[in-house]
Amino acid sequence: MRSIGALGKATNTKVETIRYYERIGLLAPPQRTDGNYRTYDDEALARLSFIRRSRDLGFSLDQVRALLSLTDQGTQDCKTVDRIARDHMAEIERKIADLIALRHELSTMIESCGGGNISGCRIIEALSPFDN
Amino acid sequence: MRSIGALGKATNTKVETIRYYERIGLLAPPQRTDGNYRTYDDEALARLSFIRRSRDLGFSLDQVRALLSLTDQGTQDCKTVDRIARDHMAEIERKIADLIALRHELSTMIESCGGGNISGCRIIEALSPFDN
DNA sequence: ATGCTCCCTGTAGCAACTACAGGGTCAAGA
DNA sequence: TCTTGACCCTGTAGTTGCTACAGGGAGCAT
Ligand SMILES: [Zn+2]
Ligand SMILES: [Zn+2]
Ligand SMILES: [Zn+2]
Ligand SMILES: [Zn+2]
Numbered sequence: 589m590r591s592i593g594a595l596g597k598a599t600n601t602k603v604e605t606i607r608y609y610e611r612i613g614l615l616a617p618p619q620r621t622d623g624n625y626r627t628y629d630d631e632a633l634a635r636l637s638f639i640r641r642s643r644d645l646g647f648s649l650d651q652v653r654a655l656l657s658l659t660d661q662g663t664q665d666c667k668t669v670d671r672i673a674r675d676h677m678a679e680i681e682r683k684i685a686d687l688i689a690l691r692h693e694l695s696t697m698i699e700s701c702g703g704g705n706i707s708g709c710r711i712i713e714a715l716s717p718f719d720n
Numbered sequence: 721m722r723s724i725g726a727l728g729k730a731t732n733t734k735v736e737t738i739r740y741y742e743r744i745g746l747l748a749p750p751q752r753t754d755g756n757y758r759t760y761d762d763e764a765l766a767r768l769s770f771i772r773r774s775r776d777l778g779f780s781l782d783q784v785r786a787l788l789s790l791t792d793q794g795t796q797d798c799k800t801v802d803r804i805a806r807d808h809m810a811e812i813e814r815k816i817a818d819l820i821a822l823r824h825e826l827s828t829m830i831e832s833c834g835g836g837n838i839s840g841c842r843i844i845e846a847l848s849p850f851d852n
Numbered sequence: 853a854t855g856c857t858c859c860c861t862g863t864a865g866c867a868a869c870t871a872c873a874g875g876g877t878c879a880a881g882a
Numbered sequence: 883t884c885t886t887g888a889c890c891c892t893g894t895a896g897t898t899g900c901t902a903c904a905g906g907g908a909g910c911a912t
Binding site: 633634637638641642645646655658659661662663664665666667669670673674676677680681683684687688690691693694695697698701703704705706707708709711712715716717718 | 765766769770773774777778787790791793794795796797798799801802805806808809812813815816819820822823825826827829830833835836837838839840841843844847848849850
């Protein structure tokens with residue numbers, strides 16, 4: 589059994605974040621000490637580690653919730669797990685493509701800056717309408 | 721002079737968003753009609769277009785605010801403009817790198833799924849602690 | 853007069869936390 | 883024993899950039 593602070597250190601999670609996960613139902617309310625302190629067992633540690641790892645991989649809390657509830661009924665087919673992961677992957681791909689397009693536009697813009705005063709700056713021009 | 725709805729259409733911006741920009745001081749409060757309707761002139765249109773273009777390029781509202789106030793004093797050196805743009809570019813680069821690393825991890829994970837039931841799924845295993 | 857579309861203000865919601873304020877608890881040292 | 887300090891508690895509000903109402907008023911056409 590460990591305190592919320594110890595759990596936080598073990599999982600690299602802020603105490604407030606742990607309480608937040610409890611509030612939104614992602615972590616079960618743990619047992620309390622006589623002084624009303626939360627105490628966590630190893631299962632809670634494993635569950636929070638799972639959550640953090642999933643979050644680090646960019647899954648949304650809703651996706652994490654789904655993954656957790658699927659894991660809790662471990663006898664089912666893992667098709668849904670696969671689906672969630674692939675959907676997330678597709679989203680990442682989309683974001684990468686968007687950002688690469690953005691980078692191209694930005695770099696063109698930045699390279700055009702001649703370095704005079706602002707009224708003649710090409711960056712500002714590129715942002716402004718009606719002066720193409 | 722145009723109504724808020726017309727300005728919204730012209731800049732592809734929702735009416736609520738325009739009011740929001742006004743509330744946070746990004747757009748000046750416009751003139752009003754007798755019936756208390758906002759009316760916008762061409763300058764407001766240009767300003768909102770600038771904002772939208774900057775937002776499309778991923779600048780934060782704070783960055784947009786800075787760019788606008790720099791533009792308003794057009795005689796200054798454009799060093800600061802350049803700086804904002806380069807900072808933003810660096811952030812985009814960081815995000816791209818992060819997402820590419822993420823994609824690598826995810827694809828490894830997804831490819832490892834053999835398709836049985838959940839308790840043996842490699843995706844779940846990859847997310848879980850203590851079972852490496 | 854009635855409907856319809858637009859506009860107004862003010863407030864609350866989204867994601868995923870984070871940061872207090874204003875207290876209580878607990879272990880250790882003087 | 884008393885006190886100090888680190889930790890914990892609840893509850894609420896802030897962050898970013900909007901978006902969505904609710905409950906009204908304005909303006910125009912029929
Ligand atoms: Zn290009
Ligand atoms: Zn320049
Ligand atoms: Zn790898
Ligand atoms: Zn699987």
